[in-house]
Structure formats: structure tokens, C-alpha cells
Amino acid sequence: MLKNSRFPDCYYLCVINKNKNIMYNLLKGKKGLIFGALNDKSLAWKVAERAYEEGAEFVLTNTPVSMRFGEIHELAKKCNTIVVPADATSVKDLENLIDKTMEHFGGKIDFILHSVAMSLNVRKGRAYDNLDYNFLGKTLDISAISFHKLLQVAKKKDAINEWGSVVALSYVAAQKTLYRYNDMADAKAMLESIARSFGYIYGREKKIRVNTISQSPTMTTAGSGVKGIDGLMDFTERMSPLGNANADEFANFCITLFSDLTKKITMQNLFHDGGFSSMGMSLRAMTMYNQALENPIEPESYDE
Numbered sequence: 001m002l003k004n005s006r007f008p009d010c011y012y013l014c015v016i017n018k019n020k021n022i023m024y025n026l027l028k029g030k031k032g033l034i035f036g037a038l039n040d041k042s043l044a045w046k047v048a049e050r051a052y053e054e055g056a057e058f059v060l061t062n063t064p065v066s067m068r069f070g071e072i073h074e075l076a077k078k079c080n081t082i083v084v085p086a087d088a089t090s091v092k093d094l095e096n097l098i099d100k101t102m103e104h105f106g107g108k109i110d111f112i113l114h115s116v117a118m119s120l121n122v123r124k125g126r127a128y129d130n131l132d133y134n135f136l137g138k139t140l141d142i143s144a145i146s147f148h149k150l151l152q153v154a155k156k157k158d159a160i161n162e163w164g165s166v167v168a169l170s171y172v173a174a175q176k177t178l179y180r181y182n183d184m185a186d187a188k189a190m191l192e193s194i195a196r197s198f199g200y201i202y203g204r205e206k207k208i209r210v211n212t213i214s215q216s217p218t219m220t221t222a223g224s225g226v227k228g229i230d231g232l233m234d235f236t237e238r239m240s241p242l243g244n245a246n247a248d249e250f251a252n253f254c255i256t257l258f259s260d261l262t263k264k265i266t267m268q269n270l271f272h273d274g275g276f277s278s279m280g281m282s283l284r285a286m287t288m289y290n291q292a293l294e295n296p297i298e299p300e301s302y303d304e
């Protein structure tokens with residue numbers, strides 16, 4: 001610890017690591033559970049690395065299939081932890097996951113990250129006015145209802161300490177139409193609603209926070225499944241006064257929500273998007289638009 005020259009009785013509690021991240025020990029002593037780290041591009045992967053740097057201990061989880069193809073064991077080794085497989089749509093798997101996590105720590109946990117989503121309609125290129133309803137059911141189950149299942153299992157098992165924090169990941173398509181985001185927009189709207197409805201009950205009864213973070217488009221495996229994400233990222237970059245928020249910045253923000261510094265934030269959808277969600281039109285985007293009008297092109301088709 002370094003002595004603080006301004007306040008001689010105080011010490012600095014932060015250090016700077018090799019990635020030039022300042023480490024504040026914000027999660028020292030906290031225990032958690034992190035869903036969704038597939039590879040080092042995943043938003044959950046970045047959160048795990050950052051949470052570890054901030055002093056947290058946590059269990060990692062993902063589906064058995066993704067564990068075979070992903071690199072989660074590498075992350076677990078780095079963070080000195082275990083991986084417990086679970087399909088987030090299976091209540092049985094979630095019960096086993098929560099039991100194993102509590103066994104691992106010998107008690108309750110303090111934070112959970114739900115970083116889980118998938119749409120077969122997006123994957124298979126089904127347009128929003130030509131949805132496959134079995135796929136839609138799966139989209140909603142994986143990307144939204146799994147959050148309710150997780151919260152319900154955690155509450156029934158009394159798995160989270162008072163003032164604990166649960167965060168799920170959303171996107172601005174829940175509020176505004178962005179072409180090609182398809183049925184995932186419906187899933188995100190539902191996810192945000194679950195955070196509010198469950199947040200009320202969990203807050204009232206157990207003082208537990210439930211929030212969603214609405215993140216800028218980010219180049220991850222799920223992100224690159226959205227056709228044309230490059231163009232979307234360029235657009236949102238030009239539209240946002242602070243530019244897009246990247247995955248490392250996302251992790252920093254998420255850590256604050258797991259920390260004790262944000263104890264009274266709950267039932268919120270928090271935009272982490274450089275200001276995009278509050279913009280109508282920016283000078284940079286309008287300049288590009290005006291240039292394009294000199295050489296207008298129509299989309300090849302409206303079938304998306």
C-alpha cells in the first residue's frame with residue numbers, strides 16, 4: 001500500500017496492473033457467479049478478468065456444448081476457479097449450479113452476471129415478419145426467461161447475501177427498432193421487464209439489486225451473429241458523443257454495479273453506450289448521410 005501525501009494517515013488502496021487498469025479492490029471478499037464466458041471476446045470473459053483483478057472469487061458457468069468449443073477452462077485456470085456446466089433454460093441445471101456454487105464457497109454469494117443470449121431466427125436468417133415460432137420460443141427462453149429462472153432458483157435457495165447484485169445484459173433494441181435485431185429485441189424488452197418485476201420483490205424482501213446494462217454493439221461471437229454489425233457499430237460510433245463503449249469499459253461499469261458503491265441502484269436498465277440511446281441525429285452521422293444522398297443507393301431488399 002502507498003502512503004497518501006495529502007492525507008498522511010491514509011494509504012492508497014489501488015494499484016495499476018500491467019494492462020494499465022487501476023485496481024481498487026472494489027470486490028475484495030465478494031463471491032459471485034458468472035454466466036456466458038465463451039471466449040476472450042465475450043463480455044462475460046472481460047467481467048471475469050476484471051472481477052478477479054478487483055479481488056472477487058467466482059464460479060464460472062456455460063452450456064456443456066459451449067464448454068467443449070469455447071475456452072472457459074483457460075479462463076478458470078487464470079482466475080483460480082471452477083466451472084460448473086448449466087443450460088440456463090433448465091431449472092434442474094440451475095438448481096445444481098446454485099448448490100455447487102454455494103458448496104464451493106461454503107455459503108452465499110454476492111453477485112451474479114447473466115450474460116446469455118441466442119436467437120435461432122437470427123442465426124437461420126428468418127426475417128421478423130417470417131419468424132419460426134419454435135425458434136421464437138427458444139429465443140425468449142434462452143435470452144429472457146432464463147433470467148427469471150435464475151432469479152427464482154437463487155431466491156428459493158436463499159443464495160445471495162443482503163445487498164447482493166444481479167446484472168443481466170441488454171441492448172437498446174428493447175426500446176428502439178434497429179433493423180436485423182429481429183426477435184432478440186422482444187427478448188431484451190422482456191429481460192428488462194423481468195429485472196424490474198423481480199427487482200421489486202428481491203429488493204423488498206432481501207435487499208438484493210437487480211439491473212440490466214444496455215451495452216453498445218460489441219464484436220463478440222453473439223455480436224457478430226447480427227448481420228451487418230460492422231456497419232451498425234460504425235453508425236453508433238458516429239451517433240454517440242462519447243463513441244461506442246467497448247468490452248473492457250463494459251467490464252469496468254459492471255464491476256461498479258457489483259460493488260458496494262451502487263447499493264441503491266435497482267430495477268434499472270442502465271445505458272452504457274456513449275450516449276447513443278439519447279441521440280436523435282449527430283453532426284457526424286448527418287454529414288455522412290448528406291454525402292450519401294449525392295449517390296443514393298436503395299437496399300437490395302427489405303426482407304429483414
Ligand SMILES: NC(=O)c1ccc[n+]([C@@H]2O[C@H](COP(=O)([O-])OP(=O)(O)OC[C@H]3O[C@@H](n4cnc5c(N)ncnc54)[C@H](O)[C@@H]3O)[C@@H](O)[C@H]2O)c1
Nearest residue numbers: 036038042043066087088116117169217218220221222223
Ligand atoms: N455483443 C454485443 O453487441 C452486445 C450488445 C448488447 C448486449 N449484448 C448481450 O451480451 C450478452 C453476452 O453476449 P456476448 O456479446 O458476450 O456474446 P457471447 O457469444 O460471447 O456470449 C453469449 C453467451 O451465451 C451463452 N449461452 C447461449 N445459450 C445458453 C444457454 N442455454 N445457457 C447458458 N448459456 C448460454 C453462450 O454459450 C455464450 O457464452 C448477451 O445477452 C447479448 O445479447 C451483446
